[in-house]
Amino acid sequence: MNILIMGAKGQLGREMTDCFARGYSALGTPDILKESNVLCLADIDEVDVGDLDALRLFLENQEIDVIFNCAAYTNVDGCETNTETAFRANALGARNLAIVAREKGAKLVHVSTDYVFAGDGDRPYAEWDLPAPISAYGKSKLLGEQYIREQTERYFIVRTSWLYGKYGKNFVKTILRVAKERGACRVVADQRGNPTNAADLAHHLLKLATTEEYGVYHGTGNGECSWFDFAARIVSLAGIDATVSPCTTAEYPTPTKRPAYSALDHLALRATVGDEFRHWEDALAAFFAENGTELD
Secondary structure (H helix, E strand, O other): OEEEEEOOOOHHHHHHHHHHHHOOEOOEOOHHHOOOEEEEEOHHHOOOOOOHHHHHHHOOOOOOOEEEEOOOOOOHHHHHHOHHHHHHHHHHHHHHHHHHHHHHOOEEEEEEEHHHOOOEOOOOEOOOOOOOOOOHHHHHHHHHHHHHHHHOOOEEEEEEOOEEOOOOOOHHHHHHHHHHHHOEEEEEOOOEEOOEEHHHHHHHHHHHHOOOOOEEEEOOOEOOEEHHHHHHHHHHHHOOOOEEEEEOOOOOOOOOOOOOEOOEOOHHHHHOOOOOOOEHHHHHHHHHHHHOOOOO
16 A cells, blocks of 8 residues: 655654554554555655645655644744735635645545634534634634545545644643743643543554545544643653643733633444543643653
């Protein structure tokens, strides 16, 4: 099987690249990991996913069976001021990959976000709930989803949230750094969602790609918490002598309006390939057991 990973230098892209290098994923060995040829692209460094002609030319002589789109502009605050960059990466890039996937007869596995929802509910969002993004990031990602639906039928759109892993910047690494340097951190306690281990997400993306169960999925760590709960658990598991204090969103303003409640339900996974996501606390404990707390 011929695989293309877009965004291969990002947090999730590197995790998936590791899966192919090892021949297994954190939760098992999906069939796709057996005897696959993998092409890894870092997006803008090698080809601009926002340029359809350049993308077509670069992949002209490549046989591709599955495209994993891990490329995105995920700087949520940056999207508010760099809206064209957000649109080009998150919406136009998704459209172009969907077109290429259709032309090559390939499946497209695309990663989206909980930010497509308004976050004003009080129960986990199901796949059929209507999106209503309140930020430029969420709007650009939703438009990417819509473009994919228009351009190809063989797609898996997988919405995730609060992603962390051993690569790149993420909340876990930030809390570890702040707690070690300052001995204290204040974290918002009135925003709730699902922390997600990148290894768990990678496993489910790989598993879906071996099927014909096309559609929209939610894939996050099981169980929900606040950012404050998440931070407190990080500090506790890391054994750092630091104080974690709660605050409100109003006390910690940012340029972006964020969903207050964006937990996601995994109905589509349960109904098709199965939900193997670990509870977020178990996945976090496993992350530290595997990687330690001295993360770059």
